[in-house]
Amino acid sequence: MPAVAAYLLLVSLLLATDTTVSDVARYTFYVLWGILLPGTLVFRALRRTPYTLVEDLAFGAVTGLVLELAAWALFVGIGAQTVAIAWPLAVVIPFAVVPRLRRHWRPRGYRSPSLGWSWSVAGTVMLSSAYFHQVFLSQYPVLANEETSRIFGDMPYMLSLAANAKHNVPLTLPQAAGEPLHYHWFTFAHMAMTDMVGHLDLAVIQSRLMVPALAALAMVITAVVARRLIGRAWAGPLAALLVFAAGEFTASYPNGVDSWTFGAPAVRLVYWASLSLTYSQPLLIALLGVIGEALRGRHHSKDHSQGTNSAPPIGCGAFVLVALFAVASSAAKASTLPVTLAGLALAGLMLLVSTRRVPWTVVGLGAIVAGAQVFATAAIFNFESYGLEIVPFGNVRQYWADGGHPRTTALQALVVAATLLAFAVNHQLKLLGAIPLLRRRRFQLEPVQWFLLGAAVAGPAAYLLVNGYNSSYFTIAALPFGAVLSAWGYCESFERAALPKPARAALAAGTVAFVALLTLVIYRYSDDWARFVLRSTGDDRAATSYSQLLPALAAAAALALIALISGLLWWASSRVRPALAGRGGIVLLTAALAVSTPGLFHDALQTRETRWTYSWVMPGTQVQAARWIRAHSEPEDVLVTNSHCWQFEDYADGGGCDNVRSQWLSAYSERSVLVEGWAYAPRAMAMAGGAAAYGGPFWDQELFKLNEGAIYTPTTATLRRLHDQYRVRYMVVHRPSGVESPRLHDLAKKVFDNDRMAIYELS
Numbered sequence: 001m002p003a004v005a006a007y008l009l010l011v012s013l014l015l016a017t018d019t020t021v022s023d024v025a026r027y028t029f030y031v032l033w034g035i036l037l038p039g040t041l042v043f044r045a046l047r048r049t050p051y052t053l054v055e056d057l058a059f060g061a062v063t064g065l066v067l068e069l070a071a072w073a074l075f076v077g078i079g080a081q082t083v084a085i086a087w088p089l090a091v092v093i094p095f096a097v098v099p100r101l102r103r104h105w106r107p108r109g110y111r112s113p114s115l116g117w118s119w120s121v122a123g124t125v126m127l128s129s130a131y132f133h134q135v136f137l138s139q140y141p142v143l144a145n146e147e148t149s150r151i152f153g154d155m156p157y158m159l160s161l162a163a164n165a166k167h168n169v170p171l172t173l174p175q176a177a178g179e180p181l182h183y184h185w186f187t188f189a190h191m192a193m194t195d196m197v198g199h200l201d202l203a204v205i206q207s208r209l210m211v212p213a214l215a216a217l218a219m220v221i222t223a224v225v226a227r228r229l230i231g232r233a234w235a236g237p238l239a240a241l242l243v244f245a246a247g248e249f250t251a252s253y254p255n256g257v258d259s260w261t262f263g264a265p266a267v268r269l270v271y272w273a274s275l276s277l278t279y280s281q282p283l284l285i286a287l288l289g290v291i292g293e294a295l296r297g298r299h300h301s302k303d304h305s306q307g308t309n310s311a312p313p314i315g316c317g318a319f320v321l322v323a324l325f326a327v328a329s330s331a332a333k334a335s336t337l338p339v340t341l342a343g344l345a346l347a348g349l350m351l352l353v354s355t356r357r358v359p360w361t362v363v364g365l366g367a368i369v370a371g372a373q374v375f376a377t378a379a380i381f382n383f384e385s386y387g388l389e390i391v392p393f394g395n396v397r398q399y400w401a402d403g404g405h406p407r408t409t410a411l412q413a414l415v416v417a418a419t420l421l422a423f424a425v426n427h428q429l430k431l432l433g434a435i436p437l438l439r440r441r442r443f444q445l446e447p448v449q450w451f452l453l454g455a456a457v458a459g460p461a462a463y464l465l466v467n468g469y470n471s472s473y474f475t476i477a478a479l480p481f482g483a484v485l486s487a488w489g490y491c492e493s494f495e496r497a498a499l500p501k502p503a504r505a506a507l508a509a510g511t512v513a514f515v516a517l518l519t520l521v522i523y524r525y526s527d528d529w530a531r532f533v534l535r536s537t538g539d540d541r542a543a544t545s546y547s548q549l550l551p552a553l554a555a556a557a558a559l560a561l562i563a564l565i566s567g568l569l570w571w572a573s574s575r576v577r578p579a580l581a582g583r584g585g586i587v588l589l590t591a592a593l594a595v596s597t598p599g600l601f602h603d604a605l606q607t608r609e610t611r612w613t614y615s616w617v618m619p620g621t622q623v624q625a626a627r628w629i630r631a632h633s634e635p636e637d638v639l640v641t642n643s644h645c646w647q648f649e650d651y652a653d654g655g656g657c658d659n660v661r662s663q664w665l666s667a668y669s670e671r672s673v674l675v676e677g678w679a680y681a682p683r684a685m686a687m688a689g690g691a692a693a694y695g696g697p698f699w700d701q702e703l704f705k706l707n708e709g710a711i712y713t714p715t716t717a718t719l720r721r722l723h724d725q726y727r728v729r730y731m732v733v734h735r736p737s738g739v740e741s742p743r744l745h746d747l748a749k750k751v752f753d754n755d756r757m758a759i760y761e762l763s
Contacts, residue, residue: 002115002122009126010212013133018142019208023200027209030198031061038091039064044104045095046317053110054118055228058221062286063321065190065279066328067091072189075196077169084196113233120237121223125216128244132212134604136272142207143627143668144618153614153646155206156667157680158275161185162202163670165192167635170380174666175676176698177638177726182384182682184376186332187279202670210279211272218281219244225289226484228311229296229448235487242483243285246430247599251555253526254606255599257614261548262423263395263463263472265599277476280333285480287325287340288455291365294318295347295447319364326369330376335473337373338462339455343481344369346454347447362447386470386685394467396423402545415546422549423460425556427475431456431482432592436585437489449485456482490589497586507587511594519598523605529555559595563588616646618664622734625757626668629730632751638727639673641665642711643734646677660696665732674726675707714744723762733758 011024040060050056071087074080095101140151160174161181165188173179194205222243223236230239248265264274271278293314314321329336348362377383399419400412407415434453438445445453459478463471499507530551534540539547570584629639643665645657662677678684678698688696698704710718711733722728731748733740735756744760752759 002118006122006125006129006216010129010216013129013137013212014208017133017137017208019204023204023209026198026200027194027205027213030194030200031213033088034085034193034197035064035068036061037064038067038088041091041095041101041104042067043321044107045101046314046320048315048317049312050107050109051111051228051311052113052224054113054121054220055224056107058217058224059286059289059321061217062221062282063324065283066324068193069186069189069328072165072193073169076165076167076192081166081196084193087197117223117227117233117236120234121220121240124219124223124237124240124244128215128219129212131600131604132215132272135607136211137208139607139612140207140615142201142203144620144623147617147619147621149618149620150611150615151618152273152612153616153661154273156618156663157661158188159202159206159667160663160670161188162191162195162206163667164672165189166195166670172672173681174672175663176678176681177672177674179681179683180382182380182382184276184280184331184334184380186328187276190279191275203668206275210275214278214282215244215271218278218285221282221285221289222480222483225285225292226487228289229292229484230488230491231310232491235491238490239484239487242430242433242486242593243480245600246483246593246596248426249429249552249556249596250426250599251522251526251529251551253523253602254610255602256606256610259548261399261552262426262475263469264476274473276333277473280329280336281480283325283329283332284336284340284477287322287329287336288452288481288484290314290318290321290325291340291344291369292448292451294322294361294365295451297361297447319368322365323368323372326372327375330372331380333473333477334376334381335459335462335471335477337369337376339459339474339477339481341366341369341373342458342462343451343453343455346457347451350445350450351447359447384682384686386468386682388466388468388471390465391467393464395463395469395471396420399546399549418553419546419549420464422553423464426552427460427479428482429596430479430593431486433486433488433490433493433589434482435489436493436589437485440492449488452481452485452488456485486593490593493586493589497583499583499586503583507590510587511590514591515594515597518595519601522598523602526551563591619756621754621756622664623668624754625732625752625759626665628752629669629671629732629759633669633671633729635671636727637671637729639665639669639671639730639732640707640710640722640728641673641676641732641734642708642737642740643732644675644677645737660698669732674722674728675704711740711744712738714741714747716747719747719762728762731760731762733760 014024015021036057039062040056043060043063044050044056046063047056047059071084071090075084075087095104140155141149144151157175161171161183164171164174164181165185171181171183171185171188173181191202191205191210194200194210195202200209219240222240225236226239227233227236248262250259250261252259296313326337326340329340344362344366348359348366351357351359351362396419399422400415402415434456437449438453441449456478459474459476459481462474466474531540533551533554534542534547537550539550542548567584567588570580570587574580574584641662643662644660646659646661646663659679660677661679663680666673666676675698678696681699683699684696687699706718706722709715710722710731730751731744733744735758740758740760748760748762750758751761
């Protein structure tokens with residue numbers, strides 16, 4: 001019933017946002033047939049002893065994502081997309097025929113999780129579904145149908161890559177036909193398979209189905225992994241909440257892109273705007289889980305209270321699962337495996353120091369993960385760095401590099417320290433649960449705990465070491481490791497506090513009230529607070545480099561002062577009521593972990609009250625033209641267009657183009673374009689030092705001139721060359737960018753015209 005309730009809520013939200021019953025049914029079929037069934041059978045064959053059904057299904061779904069990649073490469077590689085729906089039979093038939101495999105259809109010995117655990121996990125999933133409905137599903141149409149329709153700026157780019165994945169192994173850049181794409185593109189192979197097997201429109205997959213479904217899987221696999229590694233059932237939903245609900249601590253509202261102080265946030269935007277992160281999260285968390293299981297070995301915790309470590313070992317199959325999840329993670333998101341390797345390195349080092357023996361298990365796991373990283377670096381990324389380079393503190397030095405305000409050495413040191421403190425407060429509060437764990441064990445941790453700690457620290461360390469906006473994804477990749485470790489420490493602290501049931505209920509109610517109050521205070525008074533802080537520090541003009549950090553730092557200091565006063569009052573009260581003694585710490589820790597959750601609710605409020613900065617106009621007439629081409633062309637056909645910029649209203653009156661990010665034509669036509677927008681091309685980003693090259697010129701100016709000449713100064717020779725040499729079939733004129741030459745009417749056949757767009761066919 002909890003799973004059914006979570007599913008029905010998501011279905012109702014999808015239907016309320018113009019998703020058809022047919023699309024929901026097709027996607028459900030695809031998940032069951034193309035992901036869950038083959039993946040669960042293979043996972044059951046690899047794990048030794050059944051534990052819970054939900055664990056089999058969660059790990060099975062992630063295993064199915066890995067198998068799907070292999071099936072995609074095979075069927076697209078041989079051009080057999082029309083029969084891709086049959087690929088699960090490659091798993092189903094052996095498991096139906098081979099006697100030793102047949103038993104995995106109906107395993108015995110499952111343990112049933114409690115209803116409290118099941119409803120808690122389902123509640124987390126329902127919270128994520130409601131969140132995505134507010135900030136994403138209800139905000140953007142599946143297809144723009146009005147001239148004023150708006151979509152998030154990167155959605156066309158991601159859609160174009162998924163369309164390319166339906167026909168190319170490996171992918172090429174759709175905005176520059178034939179250009180290699182050295183990028184983490186496994187996400188888009190998944191979308192392509194969903195289209196080919198489920199017979200779903202890519203636009204529906206992207207804007208409705210994929211995000212909430214994969215987020216739900218991430219929540220469930222987090223709960224399963226935390227329960228297995230920590231050995232306490234309720235650690236599962238706690239870890240899932242820390243991963244999803246506890247975001248960045250900020251004292252500002254609204255919190256737009258301009259106020260993001262330390263790169264991309266973990267909750268706001270990224271889950272729905274970075275599909276590569278959405279897809280990579282379940283893979284990474286499952287990888288975390290099987291590596292942790294392999295590290296557990298004989299190093300089980302000695303504390304067996306609350307059923308600690310009651311999960312049976314997965315067995316040697318864990319190493320196979322590590323290999324599967326590592327290879328899939330390698331090009332799902334480039335930031336995941338480096339963080340994982342750092343965690344293994346710390347675990348191996350501490351084992352080597354403590355036992356004075358080579359930890360061969362860690363060495364073996366490291367070799368598997370490192371091999372996957374080498375594979376991705378060489379075969380997928382082609383050693384492309386996208387302009388990222390090692391520049392210590394390059395992402396944060398802007399806050400202390402203030403040439404206009406010379407400072408003494410002592411003051412400069414204070415500003416640097418405050419900046420790093422602001423970074424820790426902004427991103428790392430959800431890790432505070434690890435502190436009592438480290439303190440109690442006096443750093444005598446189990447191997448799996450060293451692994452989690454190493455990865456949790458490596459992410460933010462990489463952000464501080466590697467310069468570039470995209471390095472913030474290292475921080476985000478590390479957060480699941482830190483969340484599990486933090487949940488571990490919280491569980492042990494909670495158990496030591498031994499709260500009676502009324503006190504537990506009071507703690508839960510108090511936490512909800514605290515979050516609600518903090519959410520309201522920031523929502524109502526954040527602007528007043530910022531002005532007060534800046535005025536009090538003599539920075540009322542926001543003129544210094546660190547001005548943006550001051551409100552959050554001051555808010556953190558105020559909360560810390562309140563916590564200190566409350567702690568002193570608690571200590572004094574415990575002298576009168578001994579039952580309070582030793583229990584104030586769990587109250588303080590609960591509040592500290594909850595202090596960054598208001599951001600989740602602020603996201604929903606902000607979406608309703610202010611327009612998202614990077615949501616841009618996508619006229620319905622342009623989508624109409626692109627979809628016409630999709631219906632009247634073949635996948636190998638190439639297009640020519642004069643549309644190269646995205647925000648057309650910026651230059652329609654002759655203001656020029658400084659944003660070569662046009663990707664709509666390749667996205668909605670699902671065809672490659674000779675030269676469209678090249679902002680995200682690997683070679684362009686490398687030339688721009690890791691930033692999107694919005695204003696940079698196209699690297700092949702001869703080809704670019706040929707492209708433009710075909711529309712503005714066409715000749716028979718030019719059009720013949722495009723058709724014969726570059727396989728161009730259609731020329732798509734975007735008239736706000738420039739009206740075509742009258743000669744084009746004589747040299748090519750006009751097949752479509754809706755005033756804004758015109759399409760000419762070459763033959």
